[in-house]
Amino acid sequence: MGSGRRAGTEDSKTRSLLLDATEKLMLEEGYAAVSSRRVAATAGVNAALVYYYFGSMDDLFIALFRRGAQRSLDRQAEALASDQPLWALWESTHSLTNTALTMEFIALANHRKAIQSEIVSYSQKFRSMQLDVMSVVLKGYGIDADSWPPVTVMLLMSAISRFLLMEEAFGIDAGHAETVALVEHHLQQLEGERRAGHR
Amino acid sequence: MGSGRRAGTEDSKTRSLLLDATEKLMLEEGYAAVSSRRVAATAGVNAALVYYYFGSMDDLFIALFRRGAQRSLDRQAEALASDQPLWALWESTHSLTNTALTMEFIALANHRKAIQSEIVSYSQKFRSMQLDVMSVVLKGYGIDADSWPPVTVMLLMSAISRFLLMEEAFGIDAGHAETVALVEHHLQQLEGERRAGHR
DNA sequence: GTCTATAGCTGGATAGAC
DNA sequence: GTCTATCCAGCTATAGAC
Numbered sequence: 310m311g312s313g314r315r316a317g318t319e320d321s322k323t324r325s326l327l328l329d330a331t332e333k334l335m336l337e338e339g340y341a342a343v344s345s346r347r348v349a350a351t352a353g354v355n356a357a358l359v360y361y362y363f364g365s366m367d368d369l370f371i372a373l374f375r376r377g378a379q380r381s382l383d384r385q386a387e388a389l390a391s392d393q394p395l396w397a398l399w400e401s402t403h404s405l406t407n408t409a410l411t412m413e414f415i416a417l418a419n420h421r422k423a424i425q426s427e428i429v430s431y432s433q434k435f436r437s438m439q440l441d442v443m444s445v446v447l448k449g450y451g452i453d454a455d456s457w458p459p460v461t462v463m464l465l466m467s468a469i470s471r472f473l474l475m476e477e478a479f480g481i482d483a484g485h486a487e488t489v490a491l492v493e494h495h496l497q498q499l500e501g502e503r504r505a506g507h508r
Numbered sequence: 509m510g511s512g513r514r515a516g517t518e519d520s521k522t523r524s525l526l527l528d529a530t531e532k533l534m535l536e537e538g539y540a541a542v543s544s545r546r547v548a549a550t551a552g553v554n555a556a557l558v559y560y561y562f563g564s565m566d567d568l569f570i571a572l573f574r575r576g577a578q579r580s581l582d583r584q585a586e587a588l589a590s591d592q593p594l595w596a597l598w599e600s601t602h603s604l605t606n607t608a609l610t611m612e613f614i615a616l617a618n619h620r621k622a623i624q625s626e627i628v629s630y631s632q633k634f635r636s637m638q639l640d641v642m643s644v645v646l647k648g649y650g651i652d653a654d655s656w657p658p659v660t661v662m663l664l665m666s667a668i669s670r671f672l673l674m675e676e677a678f679g680i681d682a683g684h685a686e687t688v689a690l691v692e693h694h695l696q697q698l699e700g701e702r703r704a705g706h707r
Numbered sequence: 708g709t710c711t712a713t714a715g716c717t718g719g720a721t722a723g724a725c
Numbered sequence: 726g727t728c729t730a731t732c733c734a735g736c737t738a739t740a741g742a743c
Contacts, residue, residue, distance in 0.1 A: 323708080339619030341540060344736060355710055360738060415674070416615030420538030429678055436682065460683030461690055465668065472667030475614070479628055483635065484659030491660055516726080543718060554728055559720065 324362045326352040331373050335413045336406070340370075367423055374414055374424065378431045381407060385435065389442040393500045395466075398439070399492065402470040409478060439463050450499045466492070516561045523561050525551040530572050534612045535605070542569075566622055573613055573623065577630045580606060584634065588641040592699045594665075597638070598691065601669040608677060638662050649698045665691070 330351035334343050345366060349356040363369040388397035418425040443459040452462075469492060473485050496503070516523050529550035533542050544565060548555040562568040587596035617624040642658040651661075668691060672684050695702070 321708090339615070341619060345738085346736075355708095356737095357711085357739085358709065361708070366737070412615070413618065416538075416611070416618075418678070419612065419615075420540055425678065429680060432678075432680060457690075458683070458686045461687045464671065464683050464687050468667045468671035469664065472663070472670060479617070479624060479631075481628060481631060484657070484663050487657045488660045488663050491657075520726090522726080544720085545718075554726095555719095556721085556729085557727065560726070565719070 321362070323352075323354055323358060326354065327359060327362060327369070328373050328376060331369060332377075332410065335373075336409055340413045340417045343370075367421060370414075370417060370421070370424055371427055374427055374431075377407070377410060378435075382431075382435065382438070385438060389438065393504060394442055394446050395496050395500050396503045399466060399470070399496060402467060403474070405474060405477075408471060408474040412475065412478075436463070452499075520561070522551075522553055522557060525553065526558060526561060526568070527572050527575060530568060531576075531609065534572075535608055539569075539612045539616045566620060569613075569616060569620070569623055570626055573626055573630075576606070576609060577634075581634065581637070584637060588637065592703060593641055593645050594695050594699050595702045598665060598669070598695060601666060602673070604673060604676075607670060607673040611674065611677075635662070651698075 327348055330348045331343055334347060334351060343366070345356045345359040348359055348369070359366070359369060363372055384401055385398070388394065388401040391397040414424065414428060418428050440460055440463060443463050444454075447454070447457065447459050447462060469488065473482075473488065476482065476485070493503075526547055529547045530542055533546060533550060542565070544558040545555045547558055547568070558565070558568060562571060583600055584597075587593065587600040590596040613623065613627060617627050639659055639662060642662050643653075646653070646656065646658050646661060668687065672681075672687065675681065675684070692702075
């Protein structure tokens with residue numbers, strides 16, 4: 310039931326190769342291009358191994374999602390611990406590669422229930438982590454929680470970031486510079502000039 | 509070459525049935541569920557007719573996209589002509605059905621070039637129409653174009669709207685009420701209390 | 708763990724009868 | 726315009742040899 314691993318060790322080399330191949334195919338050609346045969350060919354192994362390691366294609370997708378989700382949670386924890394948490398959050402949300410993959414998963418989830426519930430439970434973890442820090446941080450900056458609720462600031466940053474990235478994936482960038490400037494102007498007022506090295 | 513129509517009249521009944529069936533399948537089961545056989549079965553006609561009317565599955569998708577795009581452009585023109593254009597725009601962007609279909613097309617476009625370019629050219633029309641009106645309207649409300657560029661206001665409204673709808677499609681709505689309240693507070697300050705009947 | 712072989716299905720697309 | 730029949734490709738998944 311959506312457990313992900315059927316056989317093989319969690320740190321098997323072949324298993325990682327299959328996940329890498331799946332990620333590559335999703336990014337380059339969309340999730341519809343992901344079939345056991347193509348994943349195996351990309352990874353340079355036999356197609357039957359997909360079923361040996363993951364049991365089904367759905368479980369392969371779920372395993373890949375979990376791997377990425379864990380990495381994102383780690384990256385976010387690091388960002389939130391920075392001394393300029395808003396700047397760090399803005400930069401980490403604005404990471405291109407990650408969003409492209411997320412979008413594929415969202416599309417996949419529209420017709421695969423198991424994946425949908427996986428995404429929802431991850432999102433909740435992600436958000437609650439963000440919200441805890443955001444509340445403390447905004448209070449520290451003297452922001453009135455009634456006019457700017459922490460959850461709203463969080464949603465705004467995410468919405469703007471994802472929207473711009475989606476458009477850029479299509480080669481559309483009209484007005485993006487102005488919008489980014491507006492966001493960054495506010496960040497600057499709250500946290501001062503951005504200092505380098507937030508990863 | 510992406511022309512859409514191969515045979516039959518533009519207002520053929522069967523043609524419309526096929527488009528309706530495709531839309532229904534996309535909304536209910538995602539684009540991956542759209543095959544010539546399933547579309548035909550849903551429409552209650554023979555599968556070969558899909559190729560008679562549209563030539564290929566890609567062209568079927570494109571024809572459906574164009575039909576929806578034209579409707580959206582018409583609806584937007586109407587909204588922008590209202591006496592409360594920002595309110596009307598906010599409401600029309602926030603239409604659920606339309607966004608769900610748009611998302612499917614965006615996902616499809618990730619690996620179908622013909623559809624991608626179709627979306628891009630439509631978006632440009634959509635945006636330029638919005639921008640023309642937005643510039644005039646904001647100026648009329650005495651908004652300084654340097655601190656709030658019309659293109660940015662436009663992007664913000666679209667981004668927030670689409671993001672909230674995407675989340676709602678997953679059953680996530682934490683913080684949505686607060687965020688909507690913030691947007692609507694600003695709309696109210698600019699255009700006064702929302703009056704009914706913007707469609 | 709990795710492979711071959713194969714069952715069983717669904718798909719896009721076309722030819723040609725009516 | 727609408728249908729039947731059909732070709733061929735690609736897919737998931739399993740059985741079983743090595």
